[in-house]
Amino acid sequence: AQTVTQSQPEMSVQEAETVTLSCTYDTSESDYYLFWYKQPPSRQMILVIRQEAYKQQNATENRFSVNFQKAAKSFSLKISDSQLGDAAMYFCAYRGPNYGGSQGNLIFGKGTKLSVKP
Amino acid sequence: EPEVTQTPSHQVTQMGQEVILRCVPISNHLYFYWYRQILGQKVEFLVSFYNNEISEKSEIFDDQFSVERPDGSNFTLKIRSTKLEDSAMYFCASRARTIGRYEQYFGPGTRLTVT
Numbered sequence: 481a482q483t484v485t486q487s488q489p490e491m492s493v494q495e496a497e498t499v500t501l502s503c504t505y506d507t508s509e510s511d512y513y514l515f516w517y518k519q520p521p522s523r524q525m526i527l528v529i530r531q532e533a534y535k536q537q538n539a540t541e542n543r544f545s546v547n548f549q550k551a552a553k554s555f556s557l558k559i560s561d562s563q564l565g566d567a568a569m570y571f572c573a574y575r576g577p578n579y580g581g582s583q584g585n586l587i588f589g590k591g592t593k594l595s596v597k598p
Numbered sequence: 599e600p601e602v603t604q605t606p607s608h609q610v611t612q613m614g615q616e617v618i619l620r621c622v623p624i625s626n627h628l629y630f631y632w633y634r635q636i637l638g639q640k641v642e643f644l645v646s647f648y649n650n651e652i653s654e655k656s657e658i659f660d661d662q663f664s665v666e667r668p669d670g671s672n673f674t675l676k677i678r679s680t681k682l683e684d685s686a687m688y689f690c691a692s693r694a695r696t697i698g699r700y701e702q703y704f705g706p707g708t709r710l711t712v713t
Contacts, residue, residue, distance in 0.1 A: 513700050523687055525641070525704035571641060575700055584693075584700055585631060585643040585654055 482507045484574050486589035493562045494597050500547075501557045501592045503572030509533075511577040514548070514555045515586070519569040528570070531555065559594075567596045600624045602705035604690050610711045611680055619675045619708045621690030630673045631691040631702060632665065634658070641689065647673065680712045 483506045493499035505514070516528040531539045531548050538546050543563075547556045559566055570593075573586040603622045611617050623630050632644040646653040647665055664676045673692075677684055687709050691702040 515701060517704075522706070523635075523709075524706045525689055525691075527701050527703065530701050573641075584629075585646050585656075586633070586641075586691075586702060587643070588641040590640045 482509075482574055482576060482587050484572050484587050484589040486570075486572055486592050488592045489590070490593045490595070492595045492597060493559070493566075495562055495564060497562055498558060498560045499562055499594065501559075501570050501572075501594065503555045503557070503589055505553050505555065505572070505574045507553070507574065507576065509576055513575040513584075514546075515573040515575070516544070516546070516555075516557045517571045517573060517588075518566075519571060519591070520567070525571075529557065562596050564596050564598060567594055569593050602690055602692055602703050604688075604705035604708050606708060607706065608709045608711070610713065613682060613712055614679050617677050617680055617710065619677075619688050619690075619710070621673045621675070621705055622671050623673055623690065623692030624694075624703060625671070626694060627692035627703075628695040629653075629693045629702075630665075630667070631693075632675045633689045633691065633704075634686040635689065635707075636683075636686045644675070644688075677710075680710075682712050685710060685712045 485504045512533045514531045518526045529541045543560045545558045569591045571591045572589040575584045605620045630647040635641045645655040645659045662678045666674050687707045689707045690705040693702045
């Protein structure tokens with residue numbers, strides 16, 4: 481079974497600095513998708529960034545970028561120029577390939593709570 | 599920008615009562631999901647729904663749970679006889695049927711409190 485592991489329960493960063501959140505996963509599939517979701521105190525789940533496993537290029541969305549290491553099954557999130565509004569829980573999620581009727585439910589890690597200090 | 603909506607935002611119910619949680623997915627999306635998050639824990643998959651039937655369900659989704667798409671817009675999760683351990687945040691999500699676009703968009707969640 482696929483698993484997602486986030487080994488950092490909490491992280492802290494100074495405003496305007498850069499922080500990296502770690503995520504590793506386990507799968508026997510070669511085709512899959514990875515996501516980072518942000519959950520602020522409102523508890524809404526907000527998609528931050530996605531990465532297709534077949535793409536070698538790391539995804540980037542403004543201040544958010546990933547370091548995708550397929551062989552190591554690692555998918556870390558880098559937040560540059562951290563802002564106070566970045567403070568939230570961050571969840572890494574895995575989605576397997578589409579076959580056998582699977583509609584691709586997400587498997588989540590336990591999350592990392594990010595604090596941003598002014 | 600279109601978004602997934604959920605009602606109510608907070609539901610308090612007594613143990614043994616039936617509850618229905620409602621979701622309106624993004625209008626052109628065809629795949630629908632329910633997840634739950636017990637306070638302080640990770641988000642867990644409950645069920646996926648496509649073409650008016652359940653595609654997959656997890657072990658959590660037992661006979662006490664059911665889903666329905668009663669009309670062209672709503673997607674509901676029913677818990678027949680609630681237990682204390684059903685207290686959680688319930689998230690609805692939807693995604694488009696666009697090849698290569700598999701991201702799911704989540705609603706704001708319904709906090710269910712069972713007393």
